[in-house]
Amino acid sequence: MITGKVMVDSNIILDILEEDSTWFDWSRRQLETLSDTCQLVINPVIYAEVSVGFKQIEEVEAALPHSFFIREPIPWEAAFLAGKCFLRYRKAGGIRKLTLPDFFIGAHALIGGMVLVSRDMRRYQSYFPALSLIAPRKSG
Helix, strand or coil: CEEEEEEEEEHHEEEEHHHCCCHHHHHHHHHHHHHHEEEEEECCCHHHHHHHHCCCCCHHHHHHCCCCCCECCCCHHHHHHHHHHHHHHHCCCCCCCHHHHHHHHHHHHCCCCCEEEEHHHHHHHHHHCCCEEEECCCCC
16 A cells, blocks of 8 residues: 555646546545545646646646645646747647656656656656656556
8 A cells, every 4th residue: 555645747637627538537546545544745847737738727637636636836827828938839730749747747756756647658757767656567
């Protein structure tokens, strides 16, 4: 049984919010199980990535309730703005090959002594081999 803090990658949250046909059930089960014994953590990068699908900060707040997710302390309004800037970048023709957010998430989880739940197992294992991961056997 896992206890303590678990960082929840944005792909897990988005699987649930978007009801992803492949990953919804797996991601939902992970959060349900982990929430019984762990503190679920998000950071501003995760907040920003999830915020891209919303028009108002109030919608993001409702999707990521404080009663369910612990937030690391930095200005959340700045994270929301970063998401909006990323959306503008994408609309201007930017490509999704940016991996910097994953490095922030992996490093934060590792330095914070947290387990990370994610579907991006390969990248995290490659760059953060000491990081404890919860991931499906076949990465999405």
